[in-house]
Amino acid sequence: MAIHSSQKGRYWRWLQYGGGLCILLLLLTVKVGWVPFPMLERLEWQAYDLKVRTTLSEQADTSLAIIDIDERSLYEIGQWPWPRATVAELVETLFTEYDAGLLGIDVVFAEPETALWKQHWEKLARDYPQLSVLPPPIDGDEQLANTLANHPVVLGYYFQASRQLGDPTSVGQLPIPASVSESEPLLFPAPERYTANLAILQQNALGAGFFDNPRVDDDGVFRRVPMLQRWEGELYPNLPLAMLLVMLGQPTITPLIGEGADALSPGFMQLEALDVGGFEIPVDGRGAALVPWYGPRGHFDYISAVDVLEGRLEPDALAGKTLILGASAPGLMDLRSTPVGAVYPGPEINLSLLAGMLHQSIKAQPPWVLGFELVSLTALGLFMILLLPRLNAPLLLVVSGALLATAVGGNLWAWHRGFVLPIAGLLMLLVIQMLWHLAMNFLRETQQKRWVAERFGQYVPAELVEEMVDSGESFGLDGEERELTVLFSDVRGFTAFSESIPPSELTEVMNRLLTPLTGAIHQYNGTIDKYMGDAIMAFWGAPLHDDAHAEHALEGAFAMLDALGAINAEFTAEGKPALAMGVGLNTGLMSVGNMGSSFRMAYTVMGDNVNLGSRLEGLTKTYGVSVIVSDTTAEQAANWCYRRLDKVRVKGRSTPLWILEPLGRRDALSEEKREWHDAFEQALEHYQMADFVAAERAFQALDSEDPPTKMYLARIEHFKAEPPPESWDGVWTHTEK
Structure with a gap:
């Protein structure tokens, strides 16, 4: 089967x-x-990081800067923590000497300063009573608190998401919570403890914001930070948001989620300030915003804290600027992994977020x-x-x-x-x-x-097998009816030719003859059906579909004649006689498939149109031309010029048809050839109308050596002697194959 x-x-x-x-x-x-599937989430993070790195801004906001507790500052001033008096002096210098606009402090002052110097003063007062009349010096915490009270400063602190065994209770004093309208609350983080600033410091500052991040992704990279965290029913802003609230006059925050979305859907927080209008901060369903990265580390100005204390800056270097005091020194552990750098200072993360809010450039994830x-x-x-x-x-x-x-x-x-x-x-x-x-x-x-190779390799060339595979068509071996073009060829005079050479050379001569003729057929994707001695049967349009099968068959026929011409040149050079060949082509419906018996099968074509192709090859000898095609082939290969040879009935068919000789492609014919073709057609028209006098005159004006012309002149002589009946239809009936 x-x-x-x-x-x-x-x-x-x-x-x-x-x-x-x-x-x-x-x-x-x-x-x-x-x-x-955690891998997909990690791929999303990596894609996000790549987009961040490839779209970084080249423009820095010069109104923002970092006062950096760097290694040089630690070397010149001393290890951290510095005395509160030193911090107070730094803050005082920023505002009085350099006219800073706003300062956020990205460190926490949670413990009272150790006052060994105060204990020493009390001992001196006991030893030297005259000193007791002088007021004791102000300690560092009081000095820093007094400085904070005189300048716009926002402190920092941190929450802890969970409380570990042995951790103390919350330390320090939280700032006043943010004013938040929670008509549509988001799921903000709810920590278990905090470490905040001393009460004396917090009470004298304009506000404070947390700088911890409970929303670090599982790969340890900072990509988003929560804008608010919930403690005992109140909401507290992060440090950049707390600074923005101070700049806007402490407006009310309105968290919103997307229309029609649930509580875990992305949304935004809206801030309305009377003087500058509204601000919108895109956040996710847990109130976290994507950090708007502007560049790699150092995109914002870094100013060493020791240069501020030592007065090494230009007088207007910090005028009106918004600053964040923080540490980039590796030993202070305020370094983070971010999409733009594996080691990135925490203060610059906060400054980037503040810049994004000010410029409204924080990217959003829509609901x-x-x-x-x-x-x-x-x-x-x-x-x-x-x-x-x-x-x-x-x-x-x-x-x-x-x-x-x-x-x-x-x-x-x-x-x-x-x-x-x-x-x-x-x-x-x-x-x-x-x-x-x-x-x-x-x-x-x-x-x-x-x-395909197993079934068609014996019928078609290897390159056609490749094309059949590449075409994606389905090829069955059962018989099917398909429109094809069949070719029959026969070498004239081969019997006499074979008698002129020794029998031992006949096989070699046959191979020399059939190989190039087969190559000509394969050149135009023809399928060899069979060899019959010196005759070849081939067809086009199967097994591979070919819409131009008639055109390719005609090209193959002329390629065979050219190949025969090259073979004749070799034969005549060897003293052998030249050979001629007749080719017949017909196009029509045929049955194609694997046919035969249980002993032997062959992929072949059968049908009345196949037999007609064989009859046309036989007529080439009668009409003295090399190629004859049927009218159906000529219709499908319309780019060629044909001369009508005759209207005939062939043996085995009662229906007459026109047989034609292809002269060449229309666009390649010379003007002389066109004129000759038109003259022959006119002569044939007279003949078909039984106007034999005009037909004879027209044919006599043509080439007298042309076999069809000579044939028609002989017929006209016959009809002049024995005129055809009045019902004559111009058809010539052939009684031989």
Whole structure:
């Protein structure tokens, strides 16, 4: 029982569909959280980091700067913590000497300063009573508190998400909580303890903000920070937000979530200030904002604290600037891992967030982001599932590359518009689907190539087998009816030729003759049906579909004549006689397939149109031309110029048809040839109308050595002696094959 390649093709196609659908469904279940897959989240983080690094701003905000507790400051002033008096002097210098605008302090003063010098003063007063009349010196905490009371300073502190065994209770005093309207509350973090500043310091500062981050991703990278944390029912801002609230006059914060979204959906926090209008801070469902990275470490101005204390700056270097005092020295442990650097100072993270709020450049994740991703994954996945199985490997790579470029381009466009859309899921879907379909295409094509080679390798050249595999068509061996063009060729005078050479050379001569003739047929994708001595039968349009089968068959016929001319040149040089050849072509419906018996099978064509092709080859000798085609072949190869040879009935067919001789391609004919063709057609027209006098005159004006012309002159002589009946239809009946 024959096995159809179409059945195997459908099997492989459905296998591809099923595998592609499973990949899509699995990825969708991962995205909705039904199946954990941490790798996808990590890929999303890496894609986000890459987008950050490739789109960093080159412009720095010169109104923002960091007062840096760096290694040089530690070397010149001493190890941290510095005396509070030194910190007070630093703060005083910033505002009185350099006219700073606002200062945030990214350190916490949670413990009272150890006053050994105060104890020493009391001892001196006991030893020297005259000193007791003088007031004791102000301690460092009081000195710093007095300085804070005179200048706009926002302190820092930190929360702890969980309390470990042995940890003390909360330390210090929290600032006044933020004014928050919680009509639609977000799920802000709720820590278990805090470490804040001394009460004397906090009470004299304008405010304070936390600088811890409970929203560090699992890979340890700072990408987002919570804007507020909840403690005992109240909400407290982080340090950059606390500084912004001071700058805006402590406006009310209104947390909002996206319209129609749930409490875990992204939203934003709205700040309304009377003088400067509204601020919107995009946050996620837990109140965290993406840090707007502006550049690698050092993007903002770093000013060493010791240079401030020693007066080494220009007088207007810090005028009106918003500053954050913090540490970049490695020993102080205020270094973080970020998308723009593995070692990044905490103060610059806070300053970047403050800059993003001031410039309204914090990127947002819209509330519809999950729905958008699921719809995108579904649409792209179904498109690839339906399309990719139909493509060969090179085209599959091109289409996948185009889809990849479109996905990345669209994601970057949204990024530049201020939206952070997920991309890892789409990229994973694209890559896995592409690899799956490439692998399946490879296996399918390998199997199909083996199947085609086993069944058609004996009929068609190897390069045509490759083309059949690449075409993606299904090839069955059962008989089917298809429109084809069949060719019959026969070498004239080969019997006499073979008698002129020794029998031992006949095999070699046959090979020398048939090899180039077969090559000419293969050159135009013809299929060899059989060899019959010196005759060849071939056809076009099967097993590989060929819409131009008549055109290619005609080109193959002339290529055979050219090949015979080259062979004759060799034969005559060897003293052998030259050979001639007749070729007949017919186009029509034929039965094609594997035919024969249980002992021997052959891939061949059969039918009335095949027999007609054989009859046309036989007529080439009668009409003295090399190639004869039927009118159906001429209609399908319309780029060629033909002369009508005759309207005939061939043996075995009652229906008359026109037989034609191809003269060459229309655009290649010379003007002289065109005129000769027109004259012959006019003469033939007279003949068909039984105007034999005019026909004779017209034919006599043509080339007297042209065999068809000589044939018609002989017929006219016959009809002049024996006129045809009045019902004559101009058809000449051939009674021999």
